[in-house]
Amino acid sequence: MKRFDVKRLGRLVTEIVVLLAIYFAGCQIASGLQLPIPGGVVGMALLLLAFALGWVKPAALQLGAGVLMAEMLLFFIPALMSLLDYGVLVRDEGWRILLVIGVSTLLVMVVTAFTVEAVCRWRLRHEV
Known part of the structure; x- marks a missing residue:
């Protein structure tokens, strides 16, 4: 230690x-x-x-x-525990929720990739 x-x-x-x-x-x-x-x-x-x-x-x-x-998991435990209160909603509309989560995660990844690429190119142009 x-x-x-x-x-x-x-x-x-x-x-x-x-x-x-x-x-x-x-x-x-x-x-x-x-x-x-x-x-x-x-x-x-x-x-x-x-x-x-x-x-x-x-x-x-x-x-x-x-x-x-x-320690990021610590920040998500309250949100995960609230799912226990809304079991019926998850059971009935779970596929839609998962679809929204999947599409939004994909969009965040794509936008992040393009942003990082744009910042890297901008920085390379301005270092010369």
Whole structure:
């Protein structure tokens, strides 16, 4: 087991605070402008913009993002437990729900791929 490292803990807390601040800024922008987009998505767009403009390097938030990703299941347990209350709905309309989940997941993957490709091409053009 790794020894307790105050410097690493401080960096982890700082990175998580930065990620939460970006999330809350996205929420404030979404509610202030009455956007039909969740604040988390606006926050991700802000983070992508900060990465693209070079304000923040992805490595600077790698530790905090890694911890949040590792504990992601913890964030989904309440949503999964609520399925127990709506068993009849899942039984009757489950195929439609799965279809929507599948199509939306595929769309997110495709849009993400195109976005990453576009940002990489843009960055290569502007580095020269």
